Amino acid sequence: MLKENTLPVQVDPFRFAENATRLQGALFIKDMRRIAPNLYSNEGEAKVQMEFGVDRQGIRFLRGQYTACLTLQCQRCLESFAYKTEGSFLSGFVRTEEEAAKLSKGYDPFIVEEGMLTLRDVFEDELIVNLPIVPMHPVDDCKVKLPLTIETDEKVEVSKENPFKVIEFLKVRS
Numbered sequence: 001m002l003k004e005n006t007l008p009v010q011v012d013p014f015r016f017a018e019n020a021t022r023l024q025g026a027l028f029i030k031d032m033r034r035i036a037p038n039l040y041s042n043e044g045e046a047k048v049q050m051e052f053g054v055d056r057q058g059i060r061f062l063r064g065q066y067t068a069c070l071t072l073q074c075q076r077c078l079e080s081f082a083y084k085t086e087g088s089f090l091s092g093f094v095r096t097e098e099e100a101a102k103l104s105k106g107y108d109p110f111i112v113e114e115g116m117l118t119l120r121d122v123f124e125d126e127l128i129v130n131l132p133i134v135p136m137h138p139v140d141d142c143k144v145k146l147p148l149t150i151e152t153d154e155k156v157e158v159s160k161e162n163p164f165k166v167i168e169f170l171k172v173r174s
């Protein structure tokens, strides 16, 4: 069964795995509290797909996919830019740390506490892990132009005179 755009907030992952439930829909970025400090604005949503199941070894799993467009702040010019991100993951549900240690390779262990799984948390974790370390516009789109290439003899001469010019420039702008 495939349910469209009616994502429950929490699910019983073991039951969903037994039922081979599939879900797809959207999660609002504004509902994600932990990622918020990394964002310029919290508009937008993540489009997500989930497939729960049980493999031959009896592992209850969730195969997830997402695409999202986040609004980040460029660390070079300090303006906002749209950051498209997508990914997929395969989580195996366990109840304890010991079970997590025994889980087959290929599964990311997900410890389910108190029997319920908050879907938003699963995808928020993925978005956080895949954020760029230093968010920046692509070079051509950024207002701040760094002197990355030295094309003429004259410029080479300048850089010899002051080898710290580029570093100073970076300090002023950052």
Ligand SMILES: [Zn+2]
Pocket: 074, 075, 076, 077, 078, 079, 136, 137, 141, 142, 143, 144
């Ligand atoms: Zn920029």
